[in-house]
Amino acid sequence: MTSYAFRLAIQSILHEKWINLLSMITIAVCFLIMAITALSVYNIDLATKTLPEKFSIMIYLKDNLSSEDSKNIINTVKKDTAIETVRFIPKDEAMKELKSFLKNTEYVLEGLDENPLPDSIEIKLKKEAVGPDSVKKLAERLKEIKGVSEVEYVEKFLSSLYSVKVGFKTLGIIFIIIMSVGIIFVCYSTVKILFYRRNKEIETYKLLGATKGFIRAPFIIEGSVIGFSGGLLSLIGIVSLYYTIILRLSLTIPLFKSIIFPAHIALFLPLAGVTLGITGAAIAIGRLRY
Amino acid sequence: MIQFQNVSKHYENQTALRNITFSIDKGDMVFINGPSGSGKTTLLKLIYLAEKHDEGNISIAGFEVEKLKESSIPLLRRNIGFVFQDFRLLDNRNVFENVALSLMIRGVSEKDLKTQVYESLKIVNLRHKADSSPDALSGGEQQRVVIARAVVTEPTIILADEPTGNIDPDLSAGIIRIFKDINAKGTTILIATHNRDLFRNSGKRVLKLDNGNLVGDEKG
Ligand SMILES: Nc1ncnc2c1ncn2[C@@H]1O[C@H](COP(=O)(O)OP(=O)(O)OP(=O)(O)O)[C@@H](O)[C@H]1O
Numbered sequence: 001m002t003s004y005a006f007r008l009a010i011q012s013i014l015h016e017k018w019i020n021l022l023s024m025i026t027i028a029v030c031f032l033i034m035a036i037t038a039l040s041v042y043n044i045d046l047a048t049k050t051l052p053e054k055f056s057i058m059i060y061l062k063d064n065l066s067s068e069d070s071k072n073i074i075n076t077v078k079k080d081t082a083i084e085t086v087r088f089i090p091k092d093e094a095m096k097e098l099k100s101f102l103k104n105t106e107y108v109l110e111g112l113d114e115n116p117l118p119d120s121i122e123i124k125l126k127k128e129a130v131g132p133d134s135v136k137k138l139a140e141r142l143k144e145i146k147g148v149s150e151v152e153y154v155e156k157f158l159s160s161l162y163s164v165k166v167g168f169k170t171l172g173i174i175f176i177i178i179m180s181v182g183i184i185f186v187c188y189s190t191v192k193i194l195f196y197r198r199n200k201e202i203e204t205y206k207l208l209g210a211t212k213g214f215i216r217a218p219f220i221i222e223g224s225v226i227g228f229s230g231g232l233l234s235l236i237g238i239v240s241l242y243y244t245i246i247l248r249l250s251l252t253i254p255l256f257k258s259i260i261f262p263a264h265i266a267l268f269l270p271l272a273g274v275t276l277g278i279t280g281a282a283i284a285i286g287r288l289r290y
Numbered sequence: 291m292i293q294f295q296n297v298s299k300h301y302e303n304q305t306a307l308r309n310i311t312f313s314i315d316k317g318d319m320v321f322i323n324g325p326s327g328s329g330k331t332t333l334l335k336l337i338y339l340a341e342k343h344d345e346g347n348i349s350i351a352g353f354e355v356e357k358l359k360e361s362s363i364p365l366l367r368r369n370i371g372f373v374f375q376d377f378r379l380l381d382n383r384n385v386f387e388n389v390a391l392s393l394m395i396r397g398v399s400e401k402d403l404k405t406q407v408y409e410s411l412k413i414v415n416l417r418h419k420a421d422s423s424p425d426a427l428s429g430g431e432q433q434r435v436v437i438a439r440a441v442v443t444e445p446t447i448i449l450a451d452e453p454t455g456n457i458d459p460d461l462s463a464g465i466i467r468i469f470k471d472i473n474a475k476g477t478t479i480l481i482a483t484h485n486r487d488l489f490r491n492s493g494k495r496v497l498k499l500d501n502g503n504l505v506g507d508e509k510g
């Protein structure tokens with residue numbers, strides 16, 4: 001019974017090879033765009049995960065604090081659970097850093113008798129504590145501490161980092177959903193065309209006593225084969241794209257070196273093809289009536 | 291085997307069958323005769339459920355048609371072999387495949403399928419045309435392929451709609467002989483025809499239709 005279904009499906013696939021090939025290629029292109037989107041979102045997500053390590057908050061202390069006071073402040077800061085590391089930067093060291101930063105344009109500092117820089121504390125946060133709201137609250141807490149004159153961090157950096165990340169993810173997911181619907185639609189139309197073309201044949205099947213399953217099975221198989229082939233074709237496409245373009249580019253542009261190609265995408269594409277293909281075919285056949 | 295009780299069938303603008311009552315026993319061979327448009331094809335369609343009757347009760351091979359679930363329709367049809375008036379051969383398949391289709395639908399294994407198909411092609415004398423396309427056959431040959439497809443499953447009932455419609459008198463007699471042989475093995479057979487020569491002096495039962503009414507039930 002099932003072997004007949006497979007034979008009928010294969011006969012039909014070969015017989016209508018141009019329609020089938022066309023939809024396979026269309027599906028492959030959709031999947032390719034989908035895979036590139038997923039790959040980009042995946043890599044952006046990965047990149048933004050390492051960024052919080054670079055994020056720091058500067059605490060500037062008031063002038064003329066005793067070293068005792070400074071120590072107290074440092075100890076209070078250290079107690080905060082959100083904080084990973086604390087580094088005290090005395091104003092002399094800050095000056096040194098500034099001078100080495102300016103290097104050849106050091107002369108702009110000439111004429112300063114006194115070091116105008118304050119003592120400061122640089123803190124780094126635990127990864128999970130880096131977020132627009134949590135940092136804002138922390139900064140407010142730090143400002144309350146006696147002897148602290150100012151708390152500074154790059155607010156824009158944080159909020160834009162998060163909106164970029166969330167934005168890309170949402171956009172990517174919406175895009176992937178649209179593409180999936182597109183693939184279902186391609187399978188749907190293909191199977192619908194084949195179904196209409198064989199309408200007379202199907203009527204005869206029914207009259208000769210075929211069950212609905214017997215009639216449906218070849219179309220479902222055909223849909224899944226089209227979807228699977230589309231997925232496989234796109235997989236070949238994305239792998240060759242990766243090896244020819246990205247790997248070669250990474251030799252000259254270091255940014256490309258950090259692009260990661262997740263291997264499970266290789267399984268996902270043909271599998272998604274089968275699922276979407278079957279869905280499209282099932283919708284195309286619809287309810288059969290005797 | 292087949293019972294009609296006060297059955298009527300209306301199409302949108304006309305009545306094709308009016309208050310028909312008859313009963314056919316297992317193993318009978320019965321002709322349905324009447325002029326064109328009298329309702330012969332409609333009567334056969336009610337038996338294999340290609341059309342639904344509007345009034346009355348029909349019972350086929352133990353199935354009560356009014357109570358039949360949609361999913362049981364294929365089961366009912368598998369008891370029946372059809373010879374359609376319009377043949378319904380698939381022109382993208384050869385003769386062998388057309389006959390084999392009946393068996394594939396019933397899930398018959400590949401091995402049994404081959405012997406059964408060749409056997410039934412032999413009955414209608416078309417063993418040598420197994421690989422031909424139906425398009426390449428004469429009307430009479432196509433007619434016999436349809437008969438082979440109907441008998442290949444060894445059904446309990448055979449419904450034949452004008453099985454000699456395209457055939458010369460000599461060949462017609464041959465086809466009726468094929469049906470008689472099958473009937474002799476216990477198969478119930480209904481043959482719809484406007485050709486009285488087929489049953490004249492046959493001693494078989496003849497149901498006469500005229501304009502949707504059953505007007506006669508006699509021996510031919
Ligand atoms: N699907 C249909 N829709 C509307 N009217 C129909 C339909 N099928 C048949 N009829 C009408 O019902 C009547 C009976 O038709 P039927 O096909 O049963 O006649 P028949 O005895 O088989 O004729 P013939 O000998 O020409 O095959 C005819 O008048 C026909 O026009």
Ligand SMILES: [Mg+2]
Nearest residue numbers: 330331375451
């Ligand atoms: Mg007719």
